[in-house]
Amino acid sequence: MTTQTTPEAADITALREALVNTLRQQGDIRSDRVADAFRAVPRHIFAPQASLAEAYADDAVITKTNDRGHPLSSVSAPWVQARMLELSGLGPGMRALELGSGGYNAALLAEVVGENGEVVSVDIDPEVTDRASRLLAQTGYNDRVTVRCTDGTYGAGEPAPDGGFDAIVVTAQAPDIPPAWTAQLARSGRLVVPLSFRGIHQVFSFAHEDGHLVSRGQTRCGFVGMQGDNRHGGHAIDLSDGDLRLGLNDDQQADGAALRTALASGQRSTIWTGVALRGNEGVLPSLDLWLVSTLSPCARVYASSRGVERGLSGWTIAAAATWEGGTLAYLTIRPEADGFELGVHAYGPDREGLAARLADRIRAWDDGGYRGTVEPVARVYPAGTPDDQLAPGQVIDNRYSRLVIALS
Ligand SMILES: C[S@@+](CC[C@H](N)C(=O)[O-])C[C@H]1O[C@@H](n2cnc3c(N)ncnc32)[C@H](O)[C@@H]1O
Incomplete structure (x- = not known):
């Protein structure tokens, strides 16, 4: 028996394939696993206010603004979602925590970790979690993603699974690394987080090393700001x-x-x-x-x-x-x-x-030939760590952590 595809379904498949090709060519998608996730998840369902072309463009779709028109929530741009998925090191059977929800990225995470994996997605805003739950149910991901409304400053909102999460992916701009993120990250896990410091926005992928976190990869990108107890000061x-x-x-x-x-x-x-x-x-x-x-x-x-x-x-x-x-x-x-x-x-x-x-x-x-090639190493120590236990570099003292930035 042959199945008839409606013209629209064919259009959507083509748009999704074109997006995967663009992300591959740009170097944002590097693995087949991430490419397959982008092929599988219907992005347009999570951005119903956007046209099909807008939903599959390599751009963010704003889903909520404050009364001054500043974005509070969005479906993030595909290129940065792809890079963060690659930086997360996630694979089949792993456990992922997403801080900052919306549904689409949680569904991508679910595809990457597969049927035997686990995804928890939290957001501080009940409107966002209600919407994410509804859209995940509509697309059939509701039994693979647990959505919770809580302040992600404190991680998953409930105890992490034994051994911690294999990746914590933060999708709001964070000024600081609260202790819960380090505590809920598995020993071999990755914390992927858009960090702000000294007016710079840089996504780092952190790993545990000798009682602190050290960056293993990075990319430049700005996100909507964090709310809650880890909101921006300054x-x-x-x-x-x-x-x-x-x-x-x-x-x-x-x-x-x-x-x-x-x-x-x-x-x-x-x-x-x-x-x-x-x-x-x-x-x-x-x-x-x-x-x-x-x-x-x-x-x-x-x-x-x-x-x-x-x-x-x-x-x-x-x-x-x-x-x-x-x-x-x-x-x-x-x-x-x-x-x-x-x-x-x-x-x-x-x-x-x-x-x-x-x-x-x-x-x-x-x-010095640094044009376009600067990737500093970032290290995160708990607040209160004495100076003589910090690696050399520029120290940024935050409420929860001491961030040290150095050229290598
Ligand atoms: C860019 S959106 C998330 C995009 C989403 N991950 C996606 O599927 O593309 C950022 C989200 O972070 C949420 N957020 C901000 N501060 C938070 C906090 N402290 N804890 C949890 N979520 C927070 C906002 O409500 C917003 O929905």
């Missing part, structure tokens, strides 16, 4: 009538009054580095990671469009900054023939010295 200092702000982590301080006075004086040193930034080269993330791994203190300034009009900065992109007392130096750009040139603006009593130091760092990144 604070911003207004430096010039709201047109230039310095964003700091909770373990950083700066003398806002002195820096505002420096900006208000209008006295500035600028150094153009001779280092080019070309069109679509996409090297800024590598410069950001290099600076955060080698420069202390390091944070980011944010210029508004009016700040750019006022000449405070050449761009509205978050720019690496360093400071000392009442002196601040930060990255800027100016257009040149086929792209931009990186430079440094500095205000304050030691503006020439600090501008020169930051400009030297930028040239060292360029001369």
Whole structure:
């Protein structure tokens, strides 16, 4: 007997196959197991508000926003889901915990771990868990995925299976690694988490090593922010009538009054580095990671469009900054023939010295051949670990953990 496929079913199969091909070509999918998962799960069912083309595009579909229009929940972009699945090291029969639900990624996880595996998917938002449960039932994954409404800061919300989860996949931007994540991770497991530090968003895959976690792989991507007890802290200092702000982590301080006075004086040193930034080269993330791994203190300034009009900065992109007392130096750009040139603006009593130091760092990144190739090692120690037990690197002190970032 032959089965007739409706044109729509054929379209959907073709769209899904095209997505797999794109993700393979981009290097996001590396294994047949992950490719088969993307082939099997009907992404459009988990994104009913999107057209078929949108559901199978390599882009996120926003499913919930707050009253200011900021995304609270989404079906994440396929490329990052594929990379995170690859980073998780999951395979048949393994146990996975997803923190930040929606349904689609949980179904992908269920495909990867197979009939003998186990998937727990939790979300802090009951609207999201209700929706995920309904869509997982509609697609037949409800007996392979356990959905729970709880604050993922504390892990699975119930005791982890004996021996822990083989992978914990966090799908909201986390500022910190709470103890439950380390405790619920199997000895040989992987914690895949989009981590924010010093204004940078980087997905790391962590493994246990000698009482702490060490990164074994990474990729660059931003997610919607975590809510609950592991939500983002940090604070911003207004430096010039709201047109230039310095964003700091909770373990950083700066003398806002002195820096505002420096900006208000209008006295500035600028150094153009001779280092080019070309069109679509996409090297800024590598410069950001290099600076955060080698420069202390390091944070980011944010210029508004009016700040750019006022000449405070050449761009509205978050720019690496360093400071000392009442002196601040930060990255800027100016257009040149086929792209931009990186430079440094500095205000304050030691503006020439600090501008020169930051400009030297930028040239060292360029001369050292780091364009596009920076993958720092991140280590996570429990809060309170003494300094002499930390690996060398830049230390970021969070509420639950001490994060150490180093070039190798
Ligand atoms: C990008 S969405 C998840 C996407 C989903 N994994 C998918 O299938 O594509 C991020 C989710 O994290 C959830 N979330 C934020 N903070 C959380 C927390 N502390 N615990 C659990 N879930 C949280 C949000 O409610 C949101 O639904």
